[in-house]
Structures are given as structure tokens and as C-alpha cells.
Amino acid sequence: MTTTPHPLVTRARQLADDLLAPHAETVDQSEVPTGHIAAIKRSGLLGIGAPEAYGGSAAPASVARETAEILSGACCSTWFVQTQHHTPVATLVKGAPPARERLLGPMARGELLSGVAYAHLRAYPRTPVRVVRERGGWRFDGTVPWYTGWGLNDVMLLAGVTDTGEALFAFTEAREQPGLRASPPMRLAALTAARTVSLELDGLWLPEEAVALRAPYERWAAEDRPKTVTASPAVFGVTEAALGLLDDDTAGPLRTRLAEVRHRAYTLADEAAPHEHLDERLALRLRSYEVMRAATTAALVSGGGRSMALNSKAQRLAREAMFLLLQGQTAESRRAHLSALARIPD
The missing domain is CATH 1.10.540.10 (Acyl-CoA dehydrogenase/oxidase, N-terminal domain)
Known part of the structure; x- marks a missing residue:
């Protein structure tokens, strides 16, 4: 059926x-x-x-x-x-x-595409972007280290921390304007194509009606934590693409491992409350990295010298895998990942 x-x-x-x-x-x-x-x-x-x-x-x-x-x-x-x-x-x-x-x-409806400028909130108590009351609205000052989709997005969701310890999220147009300046596009080892810049905020003023959310930082962080410990579907997608470059004998065992990790990760996502089993979710995230790393490395090896060419699909997938290892990384996930890597047997 x-x-x-x-x-x-x-x-x-x-x-x-x-x-x-x-x-x-x-x-x-x-x-x-x-x-x-x-x-x-x-x-x-x-x-x-x-x-x-x-x-x-x-x-x-x-x-x-x-x-x-x-x-x-x-x-x-x-x-x-x-x-x-x-x-x-x-x-x-x-x-x-x-x-x-x-x-x-x-x-x-897809009439507007939005980007996000809020990952820096995870650096708290450092506050790369500060927000204060001004003229019936809010003033933003500081630096957004990473903003993806510059020149492609129509609007952005911008966040900062207020002097009372709130996380504040507001929308503005994704363009240079008074108080908002973008760096040149960054040249990165992977996903340079995604048009990532940093943003300098120097007195960007947004009206009250631009605000989408205000919440005590601790409450926002608690709601955000499951996102940073959960296995990403993109990891599974890149892994599947790499497995497609391998012969059946090589791909078979890796595909079995992938299916096991994906099944358990998605079962938790569907059946458990967001704040349950966080340690297991993080362990599954790390296992998904292991399978992705094995699959993309196997694709490189399978391609031989051709994998060194910049137009090699295997190389692109390996670099994208490197990016996904770091995406959404927090101090907690970094420590856990390093600890797991240290335990890998010779």
C-alpha cells in the first residue's frame, strides 16, 4: 500500500x-x-x-x-x-x-520572504544588540554577526536585549536604511552563495507596531533550547544526497544507520513534548552528524581525485556538511560534540 x-x-x-x-x-x-x-x-x-x-x-x-x-x-x-x-x-x-x-x-502566501537576525541572542549575557525605548518606539544598536539572504529577503526579523532583560523581536525592511548598514557579502568555506553579511546597527529606530514579540530572556531561551539540541532535517538531506553517490555495498550500512537515527529523532519530535528528552535529542543530533560525516567522506573517497575539483558534487556536499556541523551551535552543543569526538576510538 x-x-x-x-x-x-x-x-x-x-x-x-x-x-x-x-x-x-x-x-x-x-x-x-x-x-x-x-x-x-x-x-x-x-x-x-x-x-x-x-x-x-x-x-x-x-x-x-x-x-x-x-x-x-x-x-x-x-x-x-x-x-x-x-x-x-x-x-x-x-x-x-x-x-x-x-x-x-x-x-x-509567499509575497514576502523574511530573513532572521537573532542568533546572537544565544550569546547572552553578552548583548551584541541592545534595544532601548526611544520616541514611542525602539532603538537598536550593536552588531548582528551573521545575516543570511541579503539582497534576496524582503523583510527581516531583528532581535536584541532590552535594559530590563527582555528579548525583543521586531520586523524591518531588509535593506540599508538610517541606522542599518550591511557589510560586503562574506566569503565562506561553504554556503557563500547564501549571501551572508554582518549588520551594523547605529540608532536604527523601529515603531512599536513593528514589534512581534517581547519576552523575558530566560523564557525565550527555554523555548529556544530544543531547536539547538534537535537533529536537523538538512543533515539527513545532505546525507541522503551523499549516499546517492555511493555504490550499494558502501551505502547500505550507512543508509541503515541513517534510518535508525532519523526514525528515533522524528519519533521524539512527534510524540514527546518539546522540553522532554533533551539529552537524548542532543545525542541523536550528534549521531546524525556522525552518519553525515561518514557519508560525505565516503563520497569524497569514492570520487578520488575528481573530488578536489570545485565543481565536484561530493566536495560541495562535504563542505555543506561542515557548515551544518556549526549551524545553530551553542556552548552546550559544542561541548557535547567535542566530548563525543574525543571518545571516538582509534
Whole structure:
């Protein structure tokens, strides 16, 4: 008995097969083109988790995970640009009505693509971005070390910490403006194509109605922690792509390990409360890294000298895997990962 794929899964596969994968090596050496983003916007994938009342699909989490695996395995740079959008959508769903009513519909329908500028909050008690009350709104000062999708996003969700210890999230246009200046695009070992910059904030003023969320930092951090200990579907997607470059004898055992880790990680995601089994979730995240590292290394070895060419798919996947090892990293996950690596037998 077969199950008909969800329409968004079908669209993701079509995008991956017809557009993303055929151009992935070219994109890797240049930048994510606006045509890729236009196709993502038309696909309905940007509203995958948004309420139907706002033009979204309200699809199950399993569908969101599957589409993420498909897109990341086809072109990790394009996946990374569009995946930023889903946190702002989720923030709006639970956030302040003025921002929600103005932005959630256009974002759910794919009319607007949003980036995020909030990972620096995880450095607390350091406050790279400070927010203070000013003229009935909020003033932002500091540095956003990483902002992905510059020149592709329409809006951004910007966060900082107030002098009363609140995490404050507000939307603004993703462009240079008074008080906001972007660095030149960064040259990175992987995903340079995703157009990542740093942002200098010097008195950026946003009105009260731009605010989507205010919460005590400790409460926000507790809600954020599961994200940083949970295995990423993108890790599974890149692993699957690497396994596709191997013969059956080599891929078989790795595919079995992948299936085991993925099954347990997704079972926890579906059946346990977000704050349950955090230690096990982190252990599974680390195991997913091990399988990804083995699969991408095997793809490099299988390709031999050809893997040294910059247009090698195996090399691209290995560099994307390196990026995914660091994405969403916190002090906790870094310590756990280093400890696990230290225990690997000779």
C-alpha cells in the first residue's frame, strides 16, 4: 500500500529535480539567484506551517521535515536562505496583533520572504544588540554577526536585549536604511552563495507596531533550547544526497544507520513534548552528524581525485556538511560534540 505524497512534498521534489539540483554546483560557486527565490515563493513552501486563514497550508511537521530534506539535499544554499523564513512566520503566529495582521498573510502566501537576525541572542549575557525605548518606539544598536539572504529577503526579523532583560523581536525592511548598514557579502568555506553579511546597527529606530514579540530572556531561551539540541532535517538531506553517490555495498550500512537515527529523532519530535528528552535529542543530533560525516567522506573517497575539483558534487556536499556541523551551535552543543569526538576510538 502506498501513500500519496502531500502536495507540498511533490512541489519540493519538482523544484529539487528540475531547478535546484541541476544548478547546485554553479550556485555554490556564485550566489543563490533571484530566480530560485521566485520559484520558492510561487511553490507555496513559504507558508508550509502558516495558518490556512492567512493563506498558509498548516501542514504537519512531518511534511515540513520532508520538504527540508529534499531542498537541502538538492541545494543547501537555497534551502538555507528559505529556511530562515519559517521562524518569522512562527513568531508572527504567536506574536503581537499589529505585526501579525500586517505581515503574516503576505509571508504565508509567499509575497514576502523574511530573513532572521537573532542568533546572537544565544550569546547572552553578552548583548551584541541592545534595544532601548526611544520616541514611542525602539532603538537598536550593536552588531548582528551573521545575516543570511541579503539582497534576496524582503523583510527581516531583528532581535536584541532590552535594559530590563527582555528579548525583543521586531520586523524591518531588509535593506540599508538610517541606522542599518550591511557589510560586503562574506566569503565562506561553504554556503557563500547564501549571501551572508554582518549588520551594523547605529540608532536604527523601529515603531512599536513593528514589534512581534517581547519576552523575558530566560523564557525565550527555554523555548529556544530544543531547536539547538534537535537533529536537523538538512543533515539527513545532505546525507541522503551523499549516499546517492555511493555504490550499494558502501551505502547500505550507512543508509541503515541513517534510518535508525532519523526514525528515533522524528519519533521524539512527534510524540514527546518539546522540553522532554533533551539529552537524548542532543545525542541523536550528534549521531546524525556522525552518519553525515561518514557519508560525505565516503563520497569524497569514492570520487578520488575528481573530488578536489570545485565543481565536484561530493566536495560541495562535504563542505555543506561542515557548515551544518556549526549551524545553530551553542556552548552546550559544542561541548557535547567535542566530548563525543574525543571518545571516538582509534
